[in-house]
Amino acid sequence: MTAQTIEAPYAGITAFWSNWRITPRQVVIWTILLLGGIVMVLPFVFMITTSLKFNNEIYELSLWPREPTLENYFFLFEDTQFVRWFFNSLLIATITTVSVLFFDSLVGYTLCKFKFRGRTIVFVAILSTLMIPTEMLVIPWFIMSKDFGWLDSYWGIMFPGLMTGFGTFLMRQFFESIPDDFLDAARIDGLNEFQIWWEIAMPLVTPALAALAIFIFLGNWTAFLWPLIVTNSAELFTIPVGFAAFSGEFTTDWELIMTGATVATLPTLLVFIIFQKFIIRGVMLAGLKG
Amino acid sequence: MADAGTTTLTLEQKRAIWAWVFLAVPVIFYVIIRFYPTLNAFVISFTDWNLVGERTFIGIENYVRLAQDPVFWKVMVNTVLYGVIGLPVSIVFAFVVAYYLDQVRFMHGFLRALYFIPFLTTAAAMGWVWRWFYQPVPVGVFNLILVEFGFGQQPFLRSTTQALPAVLAPAVWAGLGFQIVIFLAGLRAIPSSYYEAAKIDGASAWRILTEITIPLLRPTIVFLVVISTIGFLRIFDQVFNITTQGEGGPLNATKPIVLYIYESAFDSFDMGYATAQTVILFLMLLFITLLQLWYLRQK
Numbered sequence: 001m002t003a004q005t006i007e008a009p010y011a012g013i014t015a016f017w018s019n020w021r022i023t024p025r026q027v028v029i030w031t032i033l034l035l036g037g038i039v040m041v042l043p044f045v046f047m048i049t050t051s052l053k054f055n056n057e058i059y060e061l062s063l064w065p066r067e068p069t070l071e072n073y074f075f076l077f078e079d080t081q082f083v084r085w086f087f088n089s090l091l092i093a094t095i096t097t098v099s100v101l102f103f104d105s106l107v108g109y110t111l112c113k114f115k116f117r118g119r120t121i122v123f124v125a126i127l128s129t130l131m132i133p134t135e136m137l138v139i140p141w142f143i144m145s146k147d148f149g150w151l152d153s154y155w156g157i158m159f160p161g162l163m164t165g166f167g168t169f170l171m172r173q174f175f176e177s178i179p180d181d182f183l184d185a186a187r188i189d190g191l192n193e194f195q196i197w198w199e200i201a202m203p204l205v206t207p208a209l210a211a212l213a214i215f216i217f218l219g220n221w222t223a224f225l226w227p228l229i230v231t232n233s234a235e236l237f238t239i240p241v242g243f244a245a246f247s248g249e250f251t252t253d254w255e256l257i258m259t260g261a262t263v264a265t266l267p268t269l270l271v272f273i274i275f276q277k278f279i280i281r282g283v284m285l286a287g288l289k290g
Numbered sequence: 291m292a293d294a295g296t297t298t299l300t301l302e303q304k305r306a307i308w309a310w311v312f313l314a315v316p317v318i319f320y321v322i323i324r325f326y327p328t329l330n331a332f333v334i335s336f337t338d339w340n341l342v343g344e345r346t347f348i349g350i351e352n353y354v355r356l357a358q359d360p361v362f363w364k365v366m367v368n369t370v371l372y373g374v375i376g377l378p379v380s381i382v383f384a385f386v387v388a389y390y391l392d393q394v395r396f397m398h399g400f401l402r403a404l405y406f407i408p409f410l411t412t413a414a415a416m417g418w419v420w421r422w423f424y425q426p427v428p429v430g431v432f433n434l435i436l437v438e439f440g441f442g443q444q445p446f447l448r449s450t451t452q453a454l455p456a457v458l459a460p461a462v463w464a465g466l467g468f469q470i471v472i473f474l475a476g477l478r479a480i481p482s483s484y485y486e487a488a489k490i491d492g493a494s495a496w497r498i499l500t501e502i503t504i505p506l507l508r509p510t511i512v513f514l515v516v517i518s519t520i521g522f523l524r525i526f527d528q529v530f531n532i533t534t535q536g537e538g539g540p541l542n543a544t545k546p547i548v549l550y551i552y553e554s555a556f557d558s559f560d561m562g563y564a565t566a567q568t569v570i571l572f573l574m575l576l577f578i579t580l581l582q583l584w585y586l587r588q589k
Binding site for chain 1: 302305306308309310312313315316317319320323324325326327328330331334341387390391393394396397399401402403404405406407408410411412413414415416418419420422423428429431434435438463466467468471472474475520524526527530531535536548551552555556561564565568569571572575576579
């Protein structure tokens with residue numbers, strides 16, 4: 001599967017139906033799809049509009065608040081630690097993503113373009129980690145963190161995700177499409193192996209790097225189980241863990257909970273709206289290659 | 291090159307050294323953060339340990355205890371139900387949407403975005419949004435709508451039978467966008483020459499679907515079935531956030547294995563017992579992966 005087939009504007013059955021022009025059938029399909037799509041995003045609409053309501057209005061089925069207010073947001077930003085949690089999540093997701101992009105592509109490249117004794121063992125060993133679910137590792141990680149004093153720290157939250165078997169495998173697949181002659185030419189030009197990887201090979205796999213970055217960032221932004229286990233003090237919570245603790249405390253103040261949910265979700269939505277095509281293509285690429 | 295002498299390395303050797311320089315840090319990482327914990331999980335599952343006291347080796351006693359624990363069996367049934375209900379519902383829905391979405395060009399990107407957006411959300415946050423929807427009158431949106439149209443209220447999360455599907459719904463909803471996008475990629479990869487040939491033969495849309503589209507989509511379907519099944523069997527975030535106190539209630543009606551692992555390890559500090567459960571989960575997922583490999587090998 002190449003990027004071209006995915007990007008081809010009207011391949012497959014689309015080309016087949018395109019000869020049909022606008023028919024009543026097309027109009028019906030389009031309308032049903034639109035209605036289904038509206039139902040899909042309705043939870044967000046309720047979430048966002050409720051976050052703009054005063055407490056006395058939340059028991060009404062009205063979609064739009066009578067007097068929209070930012071009161072809930074002021075409360076969240078001034079009287080809770082949401083800003084801190086937001087910053088924690090941003091920091092952790094960013095550092096993890098950078099680390100994964102660097103190491104996974106370095107390892108993927110090495111396993112793809114170098115011939116050396118032990119290559120197969122390293123490759124199979126890393127591939128085999130894909131079979132181990134995180135749930136099986138959290139208890140040993142917790143014990144390890146306890147022994148090393150990593151509990152309740154940024155490093156403790158981050159260390160398990162700094163490299164991934166998935167990313168290594170994905171990048172290796174993409175490096176395979178780079179011809180060896182290309183790299184040999186750089187070698188003759190006197191570049192060392194690190195420069196060849198960093199300056200020649202890496203720019204050629206940017207679509208794959210972007211796809212991987214999206215997956216890893218999103219995965220870390222929404223990660224719940226491990227941050228829940230490893231953190232204890234509220235200052236170190238990530239946004240999902242902080243939000244869950246906050247909601248557990250304000251169980252019936254739904255307008256506040258919806259405000260928290262909006263703050264936790266809106267950043268990824270905004271990023272999606274800006275980079276939509278890019279993200280969809282990334283998911284397709286990762287899905288088909290991974 | 292071959293007789294480069296004893297002090298100079300061959301190009302081959304130089305490159306091997308570079309390879310190990312590149313791999314040094316990752317190899318250390320994988321050994322300490324992946325392999326050692328994996329082995330440790332198996333070891334801990336044969337011990338009795340409350341995290342602070344002595345670690346005592348008790349053989350397979352944790353596994354025997356699991357087999358006799360009614361809560362564990364309840365949890366296993368729930369976990370399987372999440373997969374058995376979630377998988378077909380989500381795959382069929384996703385395929386139908388993708389199949390028709392693929393035929394629509396007007397505002398295609400916008401429609402696709404509407405279906406894809408739930409995939410980008412934080413499960414913990416959406417758990418609470420859906421928890422709110424399921425509340426009784428006068429709070430919950432679903433019950434307000436039901437009452438508005440003259441139907442009776444539903445207990446949803448308070449009922450032992452309705453709670454599991456109610457918890458599963460947001461998981462299906464959030465995963466649908468991913469499945470649709472993967473299906474769309476699969477549909478586009480089918481060469482249009484197949485469709486043209488079928489059209490010349492005068493095949494009906496139904497025959498094209500069943501004899502061309504679905505068979506050629508088989509790799510995509512297998513991929514999605516495996517990924518989605520594993521996802522549903524590992525459900526946790528939704529259950530922890532939707533159910534009261536994150537207990538997987540009422541009466542364990544919604545508790546999946548991962549939640550039971552979490553409780554055994556971090557509420558009861560029964561490390562050996564919790565780890566034995568993770569080994570069972572691992573074996574379940576391994577079985578699915580092997581099933582997939584076996585199926586693909588047969589082709």
